Amino acid sequence: MTTTPCLWFDTQGEDAATFYCSVFPNSRIVRTTHYGPNTPGREGAVMTVDFELNGQKYVALNGGPEFTFSEAISFYIECADQAEIDYYWDTLTDGGEPGPCGWLKDKFGLSWQVAPTRLLELIGDPDSERANRAMQAMLQMGKIILADIENAADG
Helix, strand or coil, X not given: CCCCCEEEXXXXXXXXXXXXXXXXXXXXXXXXXXXXXXXXXXXCCEEEEEEEECCEEEEEEECCCCCCCCCCCEEEEEECCHHHHHHHHHHHHCCCEECCCCEEECCCCCEEEEEEHHHHHHHCCCCHHHHHHXXXXXXXXXXXXXXXXXXXXXX
16 A cells, blocks of 8 residues: 655646656656546646656646645655755745745745754754754744754754
């Protein structure tokens, strides 16, 4: 059994899948389907795009304007270091919008969380005062600056 996130777009599913595949390593478009006669979409228009981001399967569905994304669903990008944070943050906010605490919306309105593995270690530190200092620093940020959180944790 597998689960595959299906992302509902108005008409931008193919553009979104192509963009995401350009952002993440080891990614590819697997298959594109089109609306046929007597279907909800315009005949010949792209209906779905199956794609993989670093091995994770996704489906982009061009389902029309009835539904849009909200922050209730986001994808978490666990980064190894500040260079990865900077890359994903800068790439995904281009045409999108930054949010608080490492969250952002890309140009398609999809929410992402861009944070280092180290952040979870710092805010989960067994020393509750150290963990709280890290958390308070993170709560003041848009893009995560790992060195600033580490400095705050260290007091």
